[in-house]
Amino acid sequence: MQFIESIRHLVGTIIEQFPIVFPALNEGFLQTLKLFVITLVGALPLGLIISFGSMAKFKPISLITRVLVWIVRGSPLMLQLMIIYYLPGLVGRNIWGGGEQGRFIAACIAFILNYACYFSEIYRGGIQGVPVGQQEAGQVLGMTKKQVFFKVTLLQMVKRIVPPMSNEIITLVKDTSLARIIALQEVIWAGSAFMKSSHGIQGQIWPLFFTGVYYLAFCGILTLLFGYIERKLSYFE
Amino acid sequence: MSILEVRGLKKSFGKTNVLKGVDFSMEEGEVLSVIGSSGSGKTTMLRCINFLETADSGKIFLDGELLLDAADQKKISAAEMRKKQLNFGLVFQDFNLFPQYSVLENVTLAPRLLAREKPDFKTHRHELYEEIDKNAKAIIDSVGLTDKLNCYPCMLSGGQKQRVSIARALALKPRVLFFDEPTSALDPELTGEILKVIRSLAAEKITMIIVTHEIDFAESVSDKILFMADGVAIEQGTPEEVIRNPKNDRVRAFLQKLQDN
Ligand SMILES: Nc1ncnc2c1ncn2[C@@H]1O[C@H](COP(=O)(O)OP(=O)(O)OP(=O)(O)O)[C@@H](O)[C@H]1O
Ligand SMILES: [Mg+2]
Numbered sequence: 001m002q003f004i005e006s007i008r009h010l011v012g013t014i015i016e017q018f019p020i021v022f023p024a025l026n027e028g029f030l031q032t033l034k035l036f037v038i039t040l041v042g043a044l045p046l047g048l049i050i051s052f053g054s055m056a057k058f059k060p061i062s063l064i065t066r067v068l069v070w071i072v073r074g075s076p077l078m079l080q081l082m083i084i085y086y087l088p089g090l091v092g093r094n095i096w097g098g099g100e101q102g103r104f105i106a107a108c109i110a111f112i113l114n115y116a117c118y119f120s121e122i123y124r125g126g127i128q129g130v131p132v133g134q135q136e137a138g139q140v141l142g143m144t145k146k147q148v149f150f151k152v153t154l155l156q157m158v159k160r161i162v163p164p165m166s167n168e169i170i171t172l173v174k175d176t177s178l179a180r181i182i183a184l185q186e187v188i189w190a191g192s193a194f195m196k197s198s199h200g201i202q203g204q205i206w207p208l209f210f211t212g213v214y215y216l217a218f219c220g221i222l223t224l225l226f227g228y229i230e231r232k233l234s235y236f237e
Numbered sequence: 238m239s240i241l242e243v244r245g246l247k248k249s250f251g252k253t254n255v256l257k258g259v260d261f262s263m264e265e266g267e268v269l270s271v272i273g274s275s276g277s278g279k280t281t282m283l284r285c286i287n288f289l290e291t292a293d294s295g296k297i298f299l300d301g302e303l304l305l306d307a308a309d310q311k312k313i314s315a316a317e318m319r320k321k322q323l324n325f326g327l328v329f330q331d332f333n334l335f336p337q338y339s340v341l342e343n344v345t346l347a348p349r350l351l352a353r354e355k356p357d358f359k360t361h362r363h364e365l366y367e368e369i370d371k372n373a374k375a376i377i378d379s380v381g382l383t384d385k386l387n388c389y390p391c392m393l394s395g396g397q398k399q400r401v402s403i404a405r406a407l408a409l410k411p412r413v414l415f416f417d418e419p420t421s422a423l424d425p426e427l428t429g430e431i432l433k434v435i436r437s438l439a440a441e442k443i444t445m446i447i448v449t450h451e452i453d454f455a456e457s458v459s460d461k462i463l464f465m466a467d468g469v470a471i472e473q474g475t476p477e478e479v480i481r482n483p484k485n486d487r488v489r490a491f492l493q494k495l496q497d498n
Binding site for chain 1: 315402
């Protein structure tokens with residue numbers, strides 16, 4: 001009986017506080033979304049450039065890019081965030097300032113760099129996965145290099161890239177919560193603020209738990225979207 | 238006059254000399270089969286003549302005129318090389334069809350792209366494409382795949398794939414059509430359909446060079462046989478000469494071994 005009473009009490013609290021908590025979480029989630037979108041916009045092209053670097057015939061370039069990829073993929077994103085945010089201040093050049101904007105830019109840089117390295121490996125796999133025979137067949141049919149790329153290999157690369165890329169992008173959604181370590185006010189930060197005090201509410205943990213709903217909904221939408229793209233590309237193998 | 242003449246074709250990969258000076262020539266409408274043991278350089282020779290590899294030296298003549306001196310290949314612009322390329326067609330051992338395109342699209346892709354370079358493309362695009370499609374459908378029909386026109390390569394058997402790839406090469410009307418072991422990626426029961434297609438092309442006087450291990454087929458379809466060993470064409474002549482009365486001991490040994498198997 002006491003259990004039912006507690007549930008009733010909790011539901012009552014949630015209903016009462018929801019109009020205050022919801023906008024605050026939305027604001028945090030907006031920041032999460034911004035970080036997500038900017039990371040994609042930066043890391044998708046940068047990853048392609050890095051993948052070209054790692055495949056370069058000129059050895060020093062491919063070596064340097066591969067070492068970079070190894071460092072970035074071989075260490076925790078959380079650590080990279082802290083290094084990028086705190087290191088400039090440590091050497092006497094606090095380029096980020098103290099505000100939310102500086103933290104946001106630092107987070108974007110760390111995320112873009114980190115994800116570009118992961119993406120570069122995915123691109124590399126996709127590009128190298130297309131058999132050379134495809135390019136040779138195009139060449140003996142008198143196609144230009146450009147035509148071979150755009151008309152023959154590109155779509156085959158995309159097909160190979162989409163599944164691992166969708167995994168990585170869904171991981172990114174959840175990884176954005178790591179930015180909290182440098183106090184970026186994303187959705188988990190906004191949720192956990194209610195544990196102390198925020199918007200006149202004190203000592204409530206349910207808003208933090210509720211942030212999970214945002215991630216689930218967003219990842220669900222992305223899963224549907226990528227599933228759709230994969231289905232669109234499933235007519236050939 | 239020979240339609241194709243190859244003189245002193247040499248190619249090495251690093252320290253391995255794969256082609257050590259190949260010479261041969263053939264007349265228009267002829268079928269030349271290339272035989273020889275594995276690793277003798279047959280594929281490499283085909284790839285050099287089709288510009289997929291850059292030969293170290295050697296000359297290729299088309300209709301008696303110099304088409305390419307290998308020594309110049311690196312200096313020639315990509316556009317020039319493409320023009321030269323279009324004299325030849327190559328059918329690969331493992332088909333290399335474009336998986337994202339239907340049978341018809343595989344055959345029309347290259348001709349459509351070429352049509353873009355015609356001066357009247359902007360004004361006559363529709364007619365040009367229609368002509369290309371009509372031609373492609375006729376070729377696809379001639380290899381017996383009309384009912385597969387809109388199928389994708391993943392829906393076809395190996396033999397059907399190889400027939401599409403033959404149609405794809407034919408659509409550009411190459412002067413010489415090359416085959417690199419067109420049946421060796423196929424199940425034995427499917428080789429027949431490919432050999433039948435090649436035979437019908439021979440009857441139409443399509444000039445062909447065929448690398449093959451099917452000696453009986455080579456003997457019956459070819460005007461000339463070229464035997465490769467260690468990067469050299471050690472014997473060439475009519476099937477009668479090369480297969481029935483080989484002069485060279487290595488040819489004899491090779492044919493003997495095939496018979497024993
Ligand atoms: N890209 C390459 N790099 C290095 N060596 C190569 C390369 N291509 C071919 N070779 C070598 O050249 C030699 C001839 O190969 P090639 O494929 O031309 O022989 P082939 O006569 O076609 O043999 P098969 O009957 O087995 O197809 C082989 O020893 C092979 O290892
Ligand atoms: Mg071979």
